[in-house]
Amino acid sequence: MRRAVEAVVRKDLRVELRTGEAVPAMLLFSVSTFVLFHFALDRRSVEGDLAAGVLWVTLLFAAVLGITRLFVAEREQGGFDGFLLAPVDRTSLFVAKAAVLFCFLVAVELAAVPAFAILLLEPSPWGAVPELVAVLLLADLGVAVVGTLIGALGIQTRARELIVPILALPLMLPLAIAAARATSPLLLEAGAQALPGRWLVVLGLYDLVFGLLAFAVFDFLLEE
Amino acid sequence: MAGAEAAPAIALQDLGRAYGERVALSGVTLSLARGQTLAVFGANGAGKTTLLRVLATLLRPHAGEVVVLGRRLPREGWAVRGRVGLLAHEPLLYRDLTARENLRFHARLHGVAGGRGEELLEAVGMARRGDEPVRSLSRGMAQRVAICRALLHEPELLLLDEPLANLDPGAAGAVAPLVGRGSGATRVLISHDVEQGLAEADLVLGLRGGRPALLAPAGAVSADDVRGLYR
Numbered sequence: 001m002r003r004a005v006e007a008v009v010r011k012d013l014r015v016e017l018r019t020g021e022a023v024p025a026m027l028l029f030s031v032s033t034f035v036l037f038h039f040a041l042d043r044r045s046v047e048g049d050l051a052a053g054v055l056w057v058t059l060l061f062a063a064v065l066g067i068t069r070l071f072v073a074e075r076e077q078g079g080f081d082g083f084l085l086a087p088v089d090r091t092s093l094f095v096a097k098a099a100v101l102f103c104f105l106v107a108v109e110l111a112a113v114p115a116f117a118i119l120l121l122e123p124s125p126w127g128a129v130p131e132l133v134a135v136l137l138l139a140d141l142g143v144a145v146v147g148t149l150i151g152a153l154g155i156q157t158r159a160r161e162l163i164v165p166i167l168a169l170p171l172m173l174p175l176a177i178a179a180a181r182a183t184s185p186l187l188l189e190a191g192a193q194a195l196p197g198r199w200l201v202v203l204g205l206y207d208l209v210f211g212l213l214a215f216a217v218f219d220f221l222l223e224e
Numbered sequence: 225m226a227g228a229e230a231a232p233a234i235a236l237q238d239l240g241r242a243y244g245e246r247v248a249l250s251g252v253t254l255s256l257a258r259g260q261t262l263a264v265f266g267a268n269g270a271g272k273t274t275l276l277r278v279l280a281t282l283l284r285p286h287a288g289e290v291v292v293l294g295r296r297l298p299r300e301g302w303a304v305r306g307r308v309g310l311l312a313h314e315p316l317l318y319r320d321l322t323a324r325e326n327l328r329f330h331a332r333l334h335g336v337a338g339g340r341g342e343e344l345l346e347a348v349g350m351a352r353r354g355d356e357p358v359r360s361l362s363r364g365m366a367q368r369v370a371i372c373r374a375l376l377h378e379p380e381l382l383l384l385d386e387p388l389a390n391l392d393p394g395a396a397g398a399v400a401p402l403v404g405r406g407s408g409a410t411r412v413l414i415s416h417d418v419e420q421g422l423a424e425a426d427l428v429l430g431l432r433g434g435r436p437a438l439l440a441p442a443g444a445v446s447a448d449d450v451r452g453l454y455r
Contacts, residue, residue, distance in 0.1 A: 003332060003333075003335060004332075004333055006332070007329055007332035007333050010329075011318065011321065011325075011329045014321065014325065015318065015320045015321065018320050019320050073318055073320075077314075077316075077317065077318050077319055078312070078314045078315070078316035078317070079316070079318065081282055081310070081312065081314075081316050082316040082317075082330060082333075082373070083333065084281070084282055084305070085280060085281075085282070085305055085306075085308065085310055086305060086306060086330070086333035086334055087302070087305045087306030087307075087334065087335075088333055223284070
């Protein structure tokens with residue numbers, strides 16, 4: 001499995017570096033949304049629950065853009081057939097695509113989170129960076145798992161641009177709640193508080209449950 | 225396992241396949257010995273590509289029995305993948321990668337050493353253009369790279385959908401030893417070139433509306449018999 005996962009990850013990252021079809025669009029969307037929030041909320045800055053909500057809603061919508069693009073080359077350029085003809089475990093395609101989506105999310109957040117801090121955030125987030133990174137990584141893992149599952153499902157349909165958000169956003173609701181609740185105390189005007197451990201556990205459980213589910217059903221999604 | 229090796233390369237019994245209500249293949253029964261070539265003829269929509277995709281394990285048969293390289297499909301598809309080379313209508317290449325990058329990707333999936341891709345690019349006359357993105361190659365050049373992709377893992381069974389399409393005479397000559405009789409592989413060949421298809425074949429299957437309208441050894445089939453399938 002490792003050989004196939006490495007091959008697909010390398011291929012996808014190379015294509016993204018060459019074409020820039022997913023990450024720049026996700027990043028531009030995120031920054032534009034922060035600017036919109038800045039004006040729409042008519043506030044110079046946000047903190048606490050509102051800041052966490054704005055951050056996570058924006059990142060999840062940006063993720064949907066990446067999910068929609070995740071399997072396009074496989075569908076339009078025969079990548080699915082090429083992969084299915086190889087003597088490799090089909091689940092390795094799931095693992096590889098989830099890893100690629102995870103990389104895309106991290107790349108977007110490296111620029112989008114500082115942009116959020118500059119454009120909208122009143123308290124300085126720098127004191128709580130390790131905790132914020134932990135929440136981001138756990139949530140990204142969940143988005144990558146669910147997103148890969150939905151992306152594989154959506155690509156089989158004609159209306160993938162509609163199907164992906166319709167399926168992905170409700171499925172990611174628990175993740176959005178847990179991520180926002182975990183982030184909120186880190187973004188308080190009075191200063192960052194301790195990371196609420198139970199929301200991290202919820203995020204971890206979400207990742208585990210959907211990871212196992214995706215592992216079990218992904219093979220069937222590749223059937224014609 | 226010894227029994228599986230001695231079995232015909234392909235054994236079909238009443239193979240059927242539908243897309244929803246539309247029957248694409250029905251009642252196909254044949255046996256092809258190892259090392260032989262089956263030429264498949266038929267008008268557009270006759271079921272030729274569906275047959276190829278079933279044999280490649282990309283489509284599940286809906287009726288009948290399919291045994292490929294001694295393994296029953298779809299149950300033992302895992303044992304057939306990697307022993308079959310498919311050259312389809314589409315080249316199955318990533319347009320944003322170069323020819324070499326595409327071949328390296330498929331070589332990794334098949335666990336093949338990188339040198340094999342280089343050898344094939346050289347053989348089909350594409351070594352000098354190997355670092356160009358596939359999107360910038362002509363259809364004939366992309367077809368040559370697709371042939372390399374299909375042959376990377378030295379498959380026992382070659383499934384060829386018009387392998388010489390888009391190739392100029394020079395390129396066709398270069399790929400002939402790789403995908404022609406000299407390849408030594410068992411072949412299923414879809415062709416609209418009646419004379420050439422017959423010359424390559426040991427067994428001929430003609431499809432009409434998904435059903436076999438002609439099935440005979442190549443020596444017993446005339447070009448007019450085949451042309452009749454297109455009327």
